[in-house]
Amino acid sequence: MAQTKIISKILYGICLVLSVGYLATGVYSVFCLLTGFGITPYGEGRFLHINYPFTGEPFLNVDNDYRYIVFSFLLILVSYGIFFLLSARVFRVFFQSKLFTRENIRELKVFYCYNIFFPLPLAVAANFFVEVEAMVWGLVFIHFMLGIFCLFLANIFAQGVNLQNEQDLFI
Amino acid sequence: MPIIVNLDVMLARRKMQSKELAEKLGITPVNLSILKTGKAKGIRFDTLEAICKILECQPGDILEYKEM
Numbered sequence: 646m647a648q649t650k651i652i653s654k655i656l657y658g659i660c661l662v663l664s665v666g667y668l669a670t671g672v673y674s675v676f677c678l679l680t681g682f683g684i685t686p687y688g689e690g691r692f693l694h695i696n697y698p699f700t701g702e703p704f705l706n707v708d709n710d711y712r713y714i715v716f717s718f719l720l721i722l723v724s725y726g727i728f729f730l731l732s733a734r735v736f737r738v739f740f741q742s743k744l745f746t747r748e749n750i751r752e753l754k755v756f757y758c759y760n761i762f763f764p765l766p767l768a769v770a771a772n773f774f775v776e777v778e779a780m781v782w783g784l785v786f787i788h789f790m791l792g793i794f795c796l797f798l799a800n801i802f803a804q805g806v807n808l809q810n811e812q813d814l815f816i
Numbered sequence: 817m818p819i820i821v822n823l824d825v826m827l828a829r830r831k832m833q834s835k836e837l838a839e840k841l842g843i844t845p846v847n848l849s850i851l852k853t854g855k856a857k858g859i860r861f862d863t864l865e866a867i868c869k870i871l872e873c874q875p876g877d878i879l880e881y882k883e884m
Binding site for chain 1: 857
């Protein structure tokens with residue numbers, strides 16, 4: 646169990662950093678795109694550089710098209726930001742002193758619902774506005790499978806809670 | 817359940833409080849209360865042994881079978 650705790654603590658930290666990175670980039674990009682701050686058009690205005698704050702150095706390159714910006718750029722940043730945040734919360738479950746609790750099951754439930762029910766509708770919605778690469782459908786499938794595994798894990802945890810409650814009645 | 821826990825009776829005979837017994841057993845007063853009120857699903861031999869030792873009694877003094 647010590648090994649699990651060490652690995653989960655490391656992964657919790659990594660996922661939290663990734664989540665903050667993705668979400669902060671998303672917020673910064675929205676701010677730049679709405680205000681024009683740190684934006685440099687190039688390629689005859691067909692593309693945009695989003696620069697590092699207070700520099701002229703390009704940070705991100707995006708198509709100058711609102712459909713691309715919304716569905717192929719911001720949607721990815723925000724949805725992966727949320728994904729990594731939920732992943733961090735799942736990894737946090739595994740280094741708690743008490744593993745089988747209702748709160749931990751809730752964390753797993755949120756994670757599997759997000760992975761099962763969000764990627765496909767988002768990809769289908771994006772498909773109406775932009776060209777969705779084949780790799781994205783593969784990612785949708787991987788997220789679905791991840792959600793299913795987590796669903797099974799949540800069911801095992803639920804069984805664990807029942808067994809623990811019963812065990813608590815043996816004095 | 818037809819198994820009755822007569823811990824209260826033994827505690828009264830030994831003039832000992834539940835809290836004191838719980839402390840000596842190393843269990844919480846809540847768990848001792850669960851045991852006394854018959855809500856427990858079972859009792860471990862370790863716990864029964866410790867109770868018998870502290871209250872200077874036999875398992876039969878603590879547990880009783882009554883047909884319902």
